[in-house]
Amino acid sequence: MMRKQENRMKEVVQNMPISTEEMAVAAAGIQEELEAYIDPVKKEYLPRFFKTGKGQYGEGDKFLGVVVPNTRLVAKRHKDAPFGVMAALLRSEWHECRLCALLMLVERFRKSDEKSRKDIYDFYLSQTARINNWDLVDLSAPGIVGEYLKDKPREDLYRLAGSPLLWEQRIAVVSTYTLIKNNDFIDILRLSEGFVAQDACTSVHAPEVPRNAPPLHDLMQKAVGWMLRELGKRDKDLLVQFLEKYCTVMPRTMLRYAIEKFPDEERKGFMKR
Template sequence: MTESDIQKQLEALSNPQKKEFLPYYFKTGKGQYGEGDLFIGVVVPDIRKVAKANKNTGFEELGRLLDNPYHECRMCALLILVEQFKKLKSEVEKKQVVDFYLSYTHRINNWDLVDLSARDIVGEYLSGKEDRSILYRLADSDLLWDQRIAVISAFAFIRENDFTDIIALSEQFLTHKHDLMHKAVGWMLREAGKRDKSVLISFLDKHYRIMPRTMLRYSIEKLSADEKSYYMKKN
């Protein structure tokens, strides 16, 4: 299938209410993080169905989808890449997908696009590898989406009880200005704490006084009421 064919499949699933709502939800106004993004009005479960139906789409057409002005077309391309990646056995083929993905991070340009793809492509590729320098190149980028990809990719390691990188990245982003990064870091710290509470508590005891409040609130969500109160009242 071509980019145009896939766009038509998505357009057939358009919901007028969603088409009106989504631009507000994803902050597409002037000066907002999603400025200028366009929406067809398709919900994620339906985009997944289209992605699975077109999972053999090649890089050329996926690149066109990622360059498409419609958010759902870009999401569909990313979900196709996720489908392809999880079936691959060859490290060479996996690296090709990762390299392709990383060449388009400027088009993975909203939080949902990152969150639905980074862990399952970049994170899974790096899981078990000693060299995770890709994460820190992304973290050092000036592009917000690269930075969020770095943090969400670490979810793959967290699921394996490997917390080194999320702690390092969380410390790097303690003074980040954007709430999308505060939310991402807080979420990943919470996930780490669900698996090993001592890791979260150690991080909080060291940094809670300077953590942005959104980051702190996200990270302590699963703690007891008394623990939440302790950290919040001194933040």
């Protein structure tokens, strides 16, 4: 009974009307908590690591210099904040503020009932324009999109995969990590086929990937290869079947990531094809 009352109180707090000004003030308070963890060395290093220079994938992103474990500490303290506060954080120019909002969502999702999970899932997908670097995707998509879709239709994965936006494509692929861990391999195989087709312009084609799509971004090659590698940890024979069919047209980076755990001779054999 006490647990139900606590959950109900959290739901009331999350759904209380809150003005735009109040949301901004709350988000600013969370940013101040993050700023208490600033590491000057990280502040200088992170923009280079996340490729924020002109023409790079993270162009223009700004970093406070806070490491992920400390961002996670702040996120756990505020996981029950209203969506409006999280949206304000996601609009921030600071990378760590956006990450904090996403970790807040992951933490809340983990402890929510089905109705609340649907709300979190819908909110997350409404904010994909602000989930705009690989770490933001990788630290949130499996725990929200992947978890939510474990027992549901997967149309959203294919919609995201067909997006022209790099980060929506990555959300689609990395979300399958949760499915793979549950021995559900259908979607990563289908998505991988589509992305191979996108890059190779072969007759291999999945309808969710446009035929006139540009060559596959390096970060997507790595993401697909990574998920295929995770599949291979659980069913190597299935991965080998996929590679035997597509290794000659797969992007080399994707293939290299997929076979990273293979014995040396087997790995070299695939790379020579």
